Amino acid sequence: MKFSLLVVGCLAALLTAIPRLTTASTPLETLFVGVTEEPTMLDPAIDYTFGSVPVFRATYERLVTYNSRTGMVEPELAASWEISEDGLVYTFYLRPGVKFHDGATFDAYAVKTAYERAMTINEGPAWMLTTYVKSIDVVDDLIVRINLQHPFVPFLRILTSYWGMGIPSPKAIAEHVEDLGKAFFREHAVGTGPYKLVEWVKGQYIMLERFEDYWRGWPEKHLDRIVIQIVRDTTTMAMLLERGEIDIAYGIPVAELEPLKANPEIVVNVYDTYTTNMIAMNTTRPPLNDVRVRQALSYSFDYDSAMEVFAGYTKPLVGQIPPGLLGYDPTLPRYVFDLDRARELLAQAGYPHGGFTLEYTWVTEEPEGRRIGILWQEALRNLGIELKITEVTVAGHWDRISHPETTPDLANYRWCIDFPDALSILLPLYHGDYAPPVGYNISRWSNPRINELIDKAGIERDEEVRKQILREIQLLLLNDAPNIWITTVPVAICMRKNVHGFVFEPAYFSSFNFYDMYKD
């Protein structure tokens, strides 16, 4: 008995007294990045998930890239370009001396092959090409011409996407021509990017190594190797970061950042993205087919309290276009929490005491929706409205919104842009022709004036005129209130303090500019 007590006492003393061991440190030339989502595949023509973007950004390049700080499209594999007056012809002057990882030369033929491959496979992100591209011509080795079916001003910004627009080696495509290279590119990446894929151990990590012949060269401080480690649990990821076993942690929810912020070895940054969280209201059936009821619900939502769901890192959204994109207008009016006004509108609509139940769904993979619903439930009860909160998986969510009769009354969801332009939001979400399954207009609202303006915004080249069009669309939407617009979804990127050079790009928020980064 005495011996047992002695053993227990020693163990307790050991556990409480033992100092935390000094942290591990990773080699300076290797960056370890923890992510929660693994790519399902690495084919730039097919994959349409967030997990692949870190790999795409390191291994593939596009004709052009986007810089959110300037709001401009910038050269990447295309050194310059011209757009015809009618907006139908895009001529790209390509950068000479660029090599693919397998030694093939980058040229106009490679661009044509890559995009035609994507359009022939015709899966996932290919819609961004098939909807607009009529043909692609090789003018000469370093000039490629893309002819559009109809003008679309944001087309250049479409080409900045990592989904569908990364250019793989034509040599690799030719070597696997029997299935258009689908089996090969599923697990291989052969691009022109600064890093080449060395190893992908499923469920564990992806290793990238410096591509010595990268066209930008390696003049400054750079990383030799990147290890993207799959860490499914965010608590575990935080521990790995604290112990120095990873250098960057991506995917830790903003509500779990406080312990990391207290650690002097770790830098925590929370960034705004172009992803928005909102609630779609089903406008096809009573009572939400009455604009006054929708406006009342918009006034019943406590926007400021809802920011607590994101640990206070965000602000209520103004308009429907997030900050940083052309068309964002901080002077636009917005709905505020005003139960009296809500009551007034409900009374006008014939519901002075509420007296109805609405089903509110939230998606398992977007957990903020649950807390948002719970917060809203109480306010609605004050108006005599019962909110029935239902969780749905992403599969169930899509199933339900695909048909008007099964679309829930209220659906909380996130929308992430495909390309950095307001039309990546307005077109799929608010154009009358884009109700599911064609698009994502879950509220199924169609205002002919809004439809017309959205179409006009697609062809208007004058930026000032375009801004006015976008402003008018947003005002109309505010009045029609098919959605409740809540906020942009923040993302936290935590890194060890010896990691430098990272620049957050909201258009590619799940990825990193590895080429510019280094450790000391």
Added chain:
Amino acid sequence: MVITLLGVLTITFFLSRVLPGDPARLAAGIRAGPEQVESLRRSLGLDRPLAEQYVRYITSVMRGDLGMSIRTRRPVMADLVEYFPATVELTIFAIFLCILLGIPLGIFSAVRQETLVDHVLRVAAVAAVSMPSFWLGLLLQLVFFRWLGILPATGRVGLGFRPTHITGLYVLDSIITQNWAALGSCLKHLALPATALAASSVAQISRMMRSSLLEVLSHDYVRTARAKGLKESAVILKHALRNALLPTLTIIGLQIGILLSGAVPVEVVFSWPGIGLYAVQSIVFVDFMAILGVTLLMTIVYSGINLIVDVLYGVLDPRIQY
């Protein structure tokens, strides 16, 4: 066995069609255009009549082809070969811990019945059964990785230590290739997840062992063995244990099945690339082919385990004959 497999596959095939969600849409991407979704649907054969899809599937299974995963776009067989060994390895080590710890603890508890040791072990067993495996996993990571830094928190093996692929069971592959550095790394990586997975089963096995042994120790032949002057250890280990093991063996058999299917939370916490997580993702994405593949695999595994347990009964108790 074949009839069982056919029955299970048929039921699963039609039941999985009832799951909400359009797999072609989910695989193409929520933002994909309708044309792209239909293109994928056609290429995956999901536009064919259900009966035709069923016949094609069963025919291909008989040829050893489990179809293409809608989500990963790889052959389901390749996915199972990729992920199943990780779960098998984890489960084997968890079972190893269950037997290594559960049986001796049960014996110890039985022979020290109603002492402080027995009470402490009972409380520990209740705690182990009550604790969710993912929570225990996080706790183990906190103590052994974060604080003490002596065991890794994630993965199957350290970077650069992966053994040459032979079976996919890293420990076995390390031994076969005599890669002792890899073996050491694999065992270190197994320690925490196997412990988290096994804890509840250790508790259950130890309690079953305890009660089973106590029951056997009350029998006449045990009293006779003691009366003959045999040492207590001989009485327990040579005479009583063998009979007491029978019900415990049943529990161990059941635990293998539970551990195999209950590994998902542990796989998530430790980023263990096993079949559990693959199965969950397949269900979330309504990946019919993968769901069927995993179901087929688990049916074969469970049937095999039942067979082994039945055979072991006969080994332990010669009176049992088939």
